[in-house]
Amino acid sequence: MTAPPTLPKPRRQLILAILMLCSLLIWLDNTVLSTALETLADPVRGLGANPGQLQWATGSYTLAFATLMFTAGALGDRFGHRTVFSSGLVIFAGSSLWAAYASDAGQLIAARAVMGVGSALITPAMMAILMWTFTGPARAAAIGIFSTSAGVGMAAGPVLAGFLLDHFWWGSVFLINVPVAALALVGLAVLVPNFRSPILRPMDPAGMLLSISGLVALAYGLIRAGQVAVWTRTDVWAPIVVGLILLAVFVLVELRVKAPSFNPRLFAQRTFSGGNVALGLLLFGVAAITFYNAFYLQGALGFSPTKAGLANIPTAAGALAGAPLASRLVRRLPLRLVTVPALTVAALTMGGYGFLGLQTPLVWIEILLLIQGLSIGMVIGPVTAALISDLPLEQAGAGSAVTNTVRQTGSVIGIAVGGTIMSIMYRRAIEPSLEGVPGPVQDQARVSAEQARHVATTMHRPTLAQAADNAFIHAMHVGAGWIAAIALLGVVVLLITLPAAGKKKSPTAEPDYEEARSSEPRSTA
Numbered sequence: 001m002t003a004p005p006t007l008p009k010p011r012r013q014l015i016l017a018i019l020m021l022c023s024l025l026i027w028l029d030n031t032v033l034s035t036a037l038e039t040l041a042d043p044v045r046g047l048g049a050n051p052g053q054l055q056w057a058t059g060s061y062t063l064a065f066a067t068l069m070f071t072a073g074a075l076g077d078r079f080g081h082r083t084v085f086s087s088g089l090v091i092f093a094g095s096s097l098w099a100a101y102a103s104d105a106g107q108l109i110a111a112r113a114v115m116g117v118g119s120a121l122i123t124p125a126m127m128a129i130l131m132w133t134f135t136g137p138a139r140a141a142a143i144g145i146f147s148t149s150a151g152v153g154m155a156a157g158p159v160l161a162g163f164l165l166d167h168f169w170w171g172s173v174f175l176i177n178v179p180v181a182a183l184a185l186v187g188l189a190v191l192v193p194n195f196r197s198p199i200l201r202p203m204d205p206a207g208m209l210l211s212i213s214g215l216v217a218l219a220y221g222l223i224r225a226g227q228v229a230v231w232t233r234t235d236v237w238a239p240i241v242v243g244l245i246l247l248a249v250f251v252l253v254e255l256r257v258k259a260p261s262f263n264p265r266l267f268a269q270r271t272f273s274g275g276n277v278a279l280g281l282l283l284f285g286v287a288a289i290t291f292y293n294a295f296y297l298q299g300a301l302g303f304s305p306t307k308a309g310l311a312n313i314p315t316a317a318g319a320l321a322g323a324p325l326a327s328r329l330v331r332r333l334p335l336r337l338v339t340v341p342a343l344t345v346a347a348l349t350m351g352g353y354g355f356l357g358l359q360t361p362l363v364w365i366e367i368l369l370l371i372q373g374l375s376i377g378m379v380i381g382p383v384t385a386a387l388i389s390d391l392p393l394e395q396a397g398a399g400s401a402v403t404n405t406v407r408q409t410g411s412v413i414g415i416a417v418g419g420t421i422m423s424i425m426y427r428r429a430i431e432p433s434l435e436g437v438p439g440p441v442q443d444q445a446r447v448s449a450e451q452a453r454h455v456a457t458t459m460h461r462p463t464l465a466q467a468a469d470n471a472f473i474h475a476m477h478v479g480a481g482w483i484a485a486i487a488l489l490g491v492v493v494l495l496i497t498l499p500a501a502g503k504k505k506s507p508t509a510e511p512d513y514e515e516a517r518s519s520e521p522r523s524t525a
Contacts, residue, residue, distance in 0.1 A: 007133060011191060015133050016142055018187035019126050022089070023146065025180050026119055027153020029096075032161035032173045033058060033112075034290050035309050038298035039170045040108070041450035046170050050447045053105035055223045055419040058291070059412050060109050063219065064116025065123075066408030067212045070262050073124040074203055080194035081125040086185060088121025093181035100171035111174075123404075132195045155316035162309030207262060210250035211405075215412060218243030222416035225424070266402055274497020275387045276403055280410035281490035282343060282379055287411040288418025288483045289350045289372075292476050297365075299449055300358060300469050300476075311362065314370035322377025330382045336498035342378035343491050345371065351484030354477040358469055383494075414483075421482055423448075425475035433467035 007015070037054050040046040049057065076084045095114035102108040134142040164172040221239030225231050254260040267273040297308040322342070329338045349372035356365065387403055427446050434442045445452035445464060452468035455461075 006135075007193075012133050012138075012142075014187070015129065015191050016145065018184055018191060019130055020146055021180065021187075022085075022122060022126060022184050024153050024156075025092075025177060025184070026122065028157045028160065029115065029119070029174075029177060031153060031157025032164075033061075034294045035158045035161035035298075035305055035312075036165060036170055036173050037291070037294040038308075038450065039165050039305065040105075041295075041299075041448060043451065043454050047102070047105050047108065048451070049105040049108070050451070051419050051423045052223050053109065055291075055415050056109045056219075057105065057112050058287075059219050059223070059415050060113035061116040061119070062287075062408050062412045062415070063212070063215050064113050065120050066405050066412060067208060067215060068117060068120035069123060069404055069408070070402075071204065071208050072121045073128070075121070076125050076128055077196060078203075080196040081128045082188055082192045082194040084121050085125035085129065085192075086188055088118045088125065089181045089185050089188070090118075091115075092118030092122065093178050093185075096174045096177035096181070100174040102171070129192060129195060133192075155313055155320070158309035158312040159306070160309070162304070162306035165305035204254075204257065204260060204262075207250060207254050207257070207260060210246055210253060211262070214243045214246030214250055215409065216243070217246060219412055219416045222413070222420055225420050262402060262405060270497050271499070272387050274493050275383045276406045278343065278490035278493045278497075279380065279383055279403070280406045281487055281493070282346065282376065283407045283410035284414035284417070285347065285350050285483045285487035286376060287414035289353060289480065291415055291418055292353060292422065292479060295449070295472065296353075296356065296476060299453070300472050311365065312369065314366050315373035318370045318373025318375075319377035320373075322374040323381035325374075326378035326382045327385075329378075330386075334499065335382060335386055336494060339379050339383055339498070340491055340494050342375045343494060344488070346375035346379060347484050347487035347491065349375065350487055351480055353480035354484075356476070357473055417486075418479055418483055421479040422472075422475045425478045426471050429471035429474040430467060433464065433471070437461075437464065 036046075037058075040049045040057070041051075041054060042048065047053075072084060072088070092115055095111045095118060099108055099111035099115065102111055130142060130146060160176070161173045164176065217239045221236055221241075221243060224233075224239065225236045228236065231237060250262075251264045254262050254264050267276070293312070294308070297303045297311055298305065303311065326338055326342065349368055352368050352372075356368075384403060426449065430445060430449075430452065434445060437445070441455050441459065441464075444455045445468065449468040449472040452471075453465045456463075456465035456468065
């Protein structure tokens with residue numbers, strides 16, 4: 001088929017608006033759940049979910065997202081990016097409706113996994129459509145405008161979730177996705193050509209199956225350890241070992257494929273491998289500490305969902321300021337000189353949760369969150385840009401898939417490990433306070449601080465609620481120390497792998513869009 005004609009400027013602007021709406025939808029969904037975790041754990045207002053179930057509610061989405069995203073790009077090349085995008089939106093909207101009316105934690109976990117499938121289909125198609133809609137300087141401007149949707153989602157998500165949770169039932173945080181997805185579907189059908197590439201990438205079903213099964217087994221073992229509070233049981237260590245073996249086989253299989261969806265050969269490049277490992281460790285820490293933060297603000301401190309959402313705004317504001325600040329700095333300074341101190345500060349702010357308590361003034365929490373967001377923004381943006389820009393153009397797509405998969409995998413493992421440390425330490429800390437308490441009450445109090453507070457209120461045992469708060473704070477302190485230590489490993493990796501001095505790059509002209517488009521993509525109306 002022939003290449004489509006250049007789209008009129010008003011139509012291109014409307015396409016950008018639709019893409020931003022969908023990107024905002026994904027970012028909102030990523031942030032609203034963290035605000036809803038405390039409510040979902042409540043036996044009366046939510047589902048009475050235990051920490052392991054909440055870890056899976058978060059992790060199942062990220063697992064599906066991480067392992068299907070590179071396959072989704074190949075589907076877009078084969079069937080058209082608009083077709084795949086629309087399919088993802090339908091799946092995302094339908095599973096959001098399922099999640100909103102889930103009757104138990106198991107249904108919520110399953111619905112969240114399907115939502116992850118929808119997001120995986122949407123995300124690569126969004127960038128592909130953006131790249132083929134705009135040309136020259138307009139493309140750079142469009143990417144800059146498009147990227148603001150992430151910051152808006154980070155800032156608006158917790159506030160929107162807090163408002164909905166304070167005025168409606170917990171399912172409303174998922175139900176809000178449905179009308180937005182419906183509006184986006186109409187926009188796609190009316191405005192967006194069905195861009196596709198004439199060069200079809202392989203589907204790689206073996207790689208997809210091995211990566212999914214390996215990550216699921218690894219996450220199951222880690223989360224199971226928190227549920228049973230021991231590491232020596234077969235149902236803990238066996239899944240972990242099996243998961244690691246499957247992931248190793250996944251890498252070996254991908255090395256034998258000529259054009260793999262996930263290309264491990266890229267890790268032979270020192271900067272690319274080191275940057276990805278550091279980002280994975282950073283996202284490990286971000287996911288784990290965000291999980292803690294939800295229970296600290298709403299559970300231990302008793303904030304309403306709205307107040308907790310507002311309290312998290314400094315994190316988003318810091319991230320929004322950090323990314324452009326780092327971008328300006330790396331034009332004048334070596335990347336290592338900018339990102340190593342920033343990652344060090346980010347890790348230390350995670351460790352700073354070890355100093356928060358039940359009486360900590362809100363202003364100190366806000367300062368900590370602001371510095372944390374600022375430092376994280378100063379790492380993720382410039383490191384990701386450096387990883388992709390250092391690759392040859394023909395490897396940019398594969399490099400992006402690797403980077404996104406590593407980041408999502410870091411988040412999955414961070415939730416699993418961070419939540420498991422919290423569960424184990426909480427159980428150990430609450431145990432002395434359960435002497436003389438009836439057996440069924442002991443069992444419920446051991447599950448989580450949320451369950452302990454509920455049973456304490458029901459049985460009029462205020463001392464048990466206080467003990468649960470203290471046990472949670474102790475668990476958070478221990479977990480924060482481990483999380484900070486693991487994030488600091490990323491600092492060591494960056495020090496070793498990033499060059500000490502930046503390299504000067506000569507200005508390069510933007511490739512002619514019309515020539516590229518006429519030789520590579522095609523579209524169907």
